Amino acid sequence: MSSSMEYLREVVARLRAPGGCPWDQEQTPRSLCPSLIEEAYEVVDAIEHGQSGDLEEELGDLLINILMQAEIAAEHQTFTIDSIASKAAEKLVRRHPHVFGDSNVGTSNAVLIQWEEIKRSERKSKGLNQDGKESLLAGVARAFPALVRAQRIQKKAAKAGFDWEHPKDVLEKIREEIHEVEVEMNANNVGERLVEEMGDLLFAVVNLSRALSIDAESGLHAATEKFCRRFEMMERQHVEGMRDMEFSKLSFAEMNALWEKVKSLEKTP
Numbered sequence: 001m002s003s004s005m006e007y008l009r010e011v012v013a014r015l016r017a018p019g020g021c022p023w024d025q026e027q028t029p030r031s032l033c034p035s036l037i038e039e040a041y042e043v044v045d046a047i048e049h050g051q052s053g054d055l056e057e058e059l060g061d062l063l064i065n066i067l068m069q070a071e072i073a074a075e076h077q078t079f080t081i082d083s084i085a086s087k088a089a090e091k092l093v094r095r096h097p098h099v100f101g102d103s104n105v106g107t108s109n110a111v112l113i114q115w116e117e118i119k120r121s122e123r124k125s126k127g128l129n130q131d132g133k134e135s136l137l138a139g140v141a142r143a144f145p146a147l148v149r150a151q152r153i154q155k156k157a158a159k160a161g162f163d164w165e166h167p168k169d170v171l172e173k174i175r176e177e178i179h180e181v182e183v184e185m186n187a188n189n190v191g192e193r194l195v196e197e198m199g200d201l202l203f204a205v206v207n208l209s210r211a212l213s214i215d216a217e218s219g220l221h222a223a224t225e226k227f228c229r230r231f232e233m234m235e236r237q238h239v240e241g242m243r244d245m246e247f248s249k250l251s252f253a254e255m256n257a258l259w260e261k262v263k264s265l266e267k268t269p
Contacts, residue, residue: 009081012067016075029069036065094118116159136160150206151216158210167211174208177201233265234258 015024039062046055070081095118097103098111105111119139136159140152157163164170177200184194209216237258238247250258 008063009067009071012064012071016068016071024068027068027072029072032065032068036062036069039065094122145217147206147217147220150203151210154207154210164207164211167208170204170208170211174201174204177204230259230262230266233262237261 012024015021039058043055043058043062046058066084067081070079070084074080093100095115097118098105098114103114105114123134123139137153137156140149140156142149144152164173177197181194181197181201184197206216209219234255235247238250247255
């Protein structure tokens with residue numbers, strides 16, 4: 001381990017030790033979960049904005065969270081940062097027999113198929129499938145964001161052969177789900193039935209995204225970014241128009257007119 005990494009580990013250990021930081025001493029693996037998720041998202045945000053300096057800092061914050069989890073585990077003698085690194089290296093070697101062994105795969109798709117086969121074998125060796133009844137959908141964490149989990153579950157179902165033949169077939173399913181949402185809305189149902197139907201609609205849309213080889217999370221993220229960009233342009237257009245009325249006081253029709261103006265400006269070369 002490099003001197004810098006060792007120094008960071010020593011700093012984390014000092015914060016947890018007697019005489020260290022009261023806040024750090026109070027933390028548990030569960031209490032640190034929100035921070036771990038937040039830092040992971042901030043890493044992704046830095047990558048998407050192409051800021052190498054920010055990325056370095058955010059990766060450091062994520063590393064602090066990992067080392068904190070490892071330090072707490074070491075205090076309870078369950079595992080250490082060294083055992084984490086050792087097992088991670090062993091997994092990479094085990095799952096890349098085409099690099100470290102005698103397997104012969106020539107494409108990325110073949111590598112992914114081999115990876116899944118090795119994962120299933122590992123689960124069996126851990127006794128997770130002793131009765132042979134483990135679902136083919138197993139292995140997708142329930143803690144994933146709903147959009148990510150839906151797409152991963154759908155991919156596993158597709159690999160098992162349960163999939164639409166053509167993307168256009170999913171469009172028909174989406175139309176069906178929209179109709180079912182409309183039925184609940186027309187009946188003024190605002191409870192569990194409407195929630196269920198909206199969930200089915202969202203699941204079907206994710207399925208279409210997967211069928212078109214589009215990452216649903218990335219697609220929705222891009223759409224949200226576009227909405228934010230256009231909304232901010234609307235606000236600027238309103239201010240530049242020297243209007244005394246606050247933007248939030250505009251009617252929907254007035255806002256929509258600004259929205260259409262912004263869209264036309266984006267299309268203008």
